[in-house]
Amino acid sequence: MAVDPLIELRHVNKYFGELHVLQDIDLTVGKGEVVVVIGPSGSGKSTLCRAINRLEPVESGEIRLDGQPLAEEGRELARLRAEIGMVFQSFNLFAHKTVLQNVSLAQTKVRGRKKAQADKRSLELLDRVGLASQAPKYPAQLSGGQQQRVAIARALAMDPKALLFDEPTSALDPEMINEVLEVMQQLARDGMTMVVVTHEMGFARSAADRVVFMADGRIVEDRTPEEFFTDPRSDRAKDFLSKILTH
Numbered sequence: 171m172a173v174d175p176l177i178e179l180r181h182v183n184k185y186f187g188e189l190h191v192l193q194d195i196d197l198t199v200g201k202g203e204v205v206v207v208i209g210p211s212g213s214g215k216s217t218l219c220r221a222i223n224r225l226e227p228v229e230s231g232e233i234r235l236d237g238q239p240l241a242e243e244g245r246e247l248a249r250l251r252a253e254i255g256m257v258f259q260s261f262n263l264f265a266h267k268t269v270l271q272n273v274s275l276a277q278t279k280v281r282g283r284k285k286a287q288a289d290k291r292s293l294e295l296l297d298r299v300g301l302a303s304q305a306p307k308y309p310a311q312l313s314g315g316q317q318q319r320v321a322i323a324r325a326l327a328m329d330p331k332a333l334l335f336d337e338p339t340s341a342l343d344p345e346m347i348n349e350v351l352e353v354m355q356q357l358a359r360d361g362m363t364m365v366v367v368t369h370e371m372g373f374a375r376s377a378a379d380r381v382v383f384m385a386d387g388r389i390v391e392d393r394t395p396e397e398f399f400t401d402p403r404s405d406r407a408k409d410f411l412s413k414i415l416t417h
């Protein structure tokens with residue numbers, strides 16, 4: 171099935187000093203696709219996510235969103251960046267603002283919505299992630315899993331074209347991981363375009379259209395989960411899978 175490309179990276183290279191952290195990255199994420207990125211620690215997964223919305227500048231190559239090249243800076247970059255929501259391992263909620271205020275803030279500041287309109291949308295999204303009743307609380311009054319669901323609602327509130335998740339469940343206690351993965355599964359079913367860095371192989375198997383395996387700054391494999399998990403081609407992937415699947 172040919173899909174319309176939404177995120178396109180062509181020959182992207184990035185260095186941290188001597189370290190060639192992204193090496194000639196070619197990646198296309200189609201509209202509505204869910205791409206899970208896995209790989210050893212230090213392989214460049216977070217840098218890849220950050221490069222996609224230019225939180226990290228790259229030295230060469232091209233990054234396009236919905237056919238448009240990502241601007242280097244300025245208003246155009248801010249506009250394009252608002253089209254890609256990002257959810258991090260640490261939830262990054264504002265501690266001194268309520269859950270509702272956290273979800274509404276960027277809607278009024280960046281999208282120019284009136285407060286009432288933003289709050290209405292926030293409550294719909296909090297309901298969608300199962301947290302409508304928590305709206306007046308402060309982040310510290312919520313569990314980690316609930317805070318991460320607020321962060322997802324906040325990202326959705328910008329009506330993004332795509333969502334990037336960088337190890338969204340890695341900081342959570344085990345019993346809270348599923349409630350976050352379930353929200354992500356539902357988003358995937360609803361057709362959201364998602365790039366997800368995760369070690370949750372169950373999620374990769376059930377929700378991903380493709381698995382991208384990175385090692386040493388390169389994309390080593392880019393295949394369906396079925397192919398990747400049953401028949402990894404590269405020694406790096408075989409080695410990685412043998413380590414994570416045995417504990």
Ligand SMILES: Nc1ncnc2c1ncn2[C@@H]1O[C@H](COP(=O)(O)OP(=O)(O)O)[C@@H](O)[C@H]1O
Pocket residue numbers: 186189191209210211212213214215216217218
């Ligand atoms: N801001 C930075 N300055 C210098 N080196 C960095 C920086 N961020 C990451 N790195 C290095 O780049 C490599 C890739 O990091 P990262 O993208 O965070 O990997 P991953 O998310 O796969 O664990 C690592 O060797 C890391 O130490």
Ligand SMILES: [Mg+2]
Pocket residue numbers: 215216217336337
């Ligand atoms: Mg990382």
